[in-house]
Structure formats: structure tokens, C-alpha cells
Amino acid sequence: MITQTMVQPSSWIDSGIQIQQVRGLSLFKFTDDLQTRLETLLEKHKDQTLSEPETAEFAGITELDRIFTLMNARLIAESTKPHEH
Numbered sequence: 475m476i477t478q479t480m481v482q483p484s485s486w487i488d489s490g491i492q493i494q495q496v497r498g499l500s501l502f503k504f505t506d507d508l509q510t511r512l513e514t515l516l517e518k519h520k521d522q523t524l525s526e527p528e529t530a531e532f533a534g535i536t537e538l539d540r541i542f543t544l545m546n547a548r549l550i551a552e553s554t555k556p557h558e559h
Contacts, residue, residue, distance in 0.1 A: 479526075480533035483541065490538075499553055502542040508535065 490508035493500045504512065515532040518524045524532060 479530045480537060481531045481535075483534050483538035485534070486538060499549055501546045501549060504539075504542075511535065512539070 486508060490505050492503050492505050494503045495501075511531075512535045515524065515528055515535065518528060519532055
């Protein structure tokens, strides 16, 4: 396993996360500011120009993105299951 330094994903709870209604479901989404930051860091990652602090920030945001993807997928799956009576 590779040890990696990252900014804790929980550090964006107050400023970078929103809950958005999508087709009647409440899903976790990034705020526009955090999404823009992710895209900026992604471009720098592709260009291999991330500084060490940016690498830690990028790792934290991408981990949070993975968590949201899994949580939202679970919410969507649960919403499509037939309800038992």
C-alpha cells in the first residue's frame, strides 16, 4: 500500500459540499467553487505541475469525490428497489 498525504476530505464539509435535488433524490454534490478547484488541480495534475500542498489537496478532493460517487450510487439504487409492503 502506498502512503499518501492528503487534505482531510472532512475539511470541505462546511464550504465545499451541497445537497442537491436530482430527480426527486437528495444527492451529495460539490459546490461550484470546489468543482472549479478540482478541475484546476486536475489540469495541473495532467501537466505534472502540482506543488506538494496542491497534491495533498487534490488527493483529498478526489477521495471525497469517490466517497460521493459511492454514496450517491447507493442512494439511487435504494430508490429504485421495489418497496416492500
